[in-house]
Amino acid sequence: MIIHQIFLDVGLKPLSERTDWLENIRINKEFNPDHTFKLWTNKEVDELVENDYPQFKEMISKFRHKFYLVDFARYLILCKEGGMYMDLDVRCKCPIPDCKTILGNSYTKPGVNSNIMLLNEEQNKGLLEFCVSEVKRIEDNNLYNKWKGRHFFNTVSSYMFRRYCKRNNIDSDIVFQEYFLDGESGSWMDAGLTKHYFKKTTEGKY
Numbered sequence: 001m002i003i004h005q006i007f008l009d010v011g012l013k014p015l016s017e018r019t020d021w022l023e024n025i026r027i028n029k030e031f032n033p034d035h036t037f038k039l040w041t042n043k044e045v046d047e048l049v050e051n052d053y054p055q056f057k058e059m060i061s062k063f064r065h066k067f068y069l070v071d072f073a074r075y076l077i078l079c080k081e082g083g084m085y086m087d088l089d090v091r092c093k094c095p096i097p098d099c100k101t102i103l104g105n106s107y108t109k110p111g112v113n114s115n116i117m118l119l120n121e122e123q124n125k126g127l128l129e130f131c132v133s134e135v136k137r138i139e140d141n142n143l144y145n146k147w148k149g150r151h152f153f154n155t156v157s158s159y160m161f162r163r164y165c166k167r168n169n170i171d172s173d174i175v176f177q178e179y180f181l182d183g184e185s186g187s188w189m190d191a192g193l194t195k196h197y198f199k200k201t202t203e204g205k206y
Contacts, residue, residue: 001035001036001083001084001096002035002036002037002038002081002082002083002084003028003032003035003036003037003038003083003084003085003086003096004038004040004074004077004078004081004083004084004085004086005025005037005038005039005040005085005086005087005088006039006040006041006045006070006073006074006077006085006088007021007039007040007041007088008041008042008045008066008067008069008070008073009042009066010065010066010067010070011066015088018088020089020183021088021089023091024088024089024090024091025037025039025088027091027092028086028090028091028092031092031094031095031096032092032095032096035096038083040073040077045069045073045076048073048076048077048080049073049076052076052080053076056072056076056132059132059135060072062139063156064148064151064152065148065152067152068152068155068156071114071152071156071157072131072156074114074117075124075127075128075131076128078117078119078124078127078128079124079125079127079128082121082124083118084096084102084116084117084118085114085116085117085118086115086116087104087115087116087182087183089115089182089183090104090115090116090180090181090182090183091180091181091182091183092179092180092181093178093179093180093181094179096179097173097174097179099118099173099174100118100120100173101118101119101120101170101171101172101173102116102117102118102172102173102174102176103116103117103118103165103170103171103172103176104116104117104158104176104180104182105172105175105176105177105182106176106182107177107181107182111158111162112158112161112162112165112166112172113158113161113162113176114157114158114161115158115182116176116180117161119170123168123170126164126168127161127164130160130163130164130167131155131156131160131164134154134155134160134163135155135156138151138154138155139155
């Protein structure tokens, strides 16, 4: 199985300085030597959009923050190539189990999260279509304009993904916390997308 990960320049530290994420990459590969890990950077994502999804270029150009593309790109990638998506701040506690569906979650605010996704081909296509429709619906109706975090979550991130899974009765075959540790969304906090800082639980620490 191919496991996709994304690192885009959103104005924060370069990947070479994110020793925590580099350590996650190393450990995840050690636990899963039979899987192929593919890291997508700005170059690969830009080429994907240009070659396979030019219809979304205008929408992407109107995203309110560069960080939106980190989330939106995962749906493009899965729709095009299949496989599994995993955030760089997610660390495996053991080998990834052999199952059909894996949905991400969180330690601090349990609920379906897009930090990990393993879906089938039809679900990947439907997810991309749903995300695009939600971006349009929210923009057309001027929703969440006063809340940066809510706008982000509801257009391209976890709240949108949660609605999609609920509407399509998609459930995870595993319990996220039994197999993975999570950086508790610290990356989007650093990007200034929300003022709500969640205190890490002891369980969630590496």
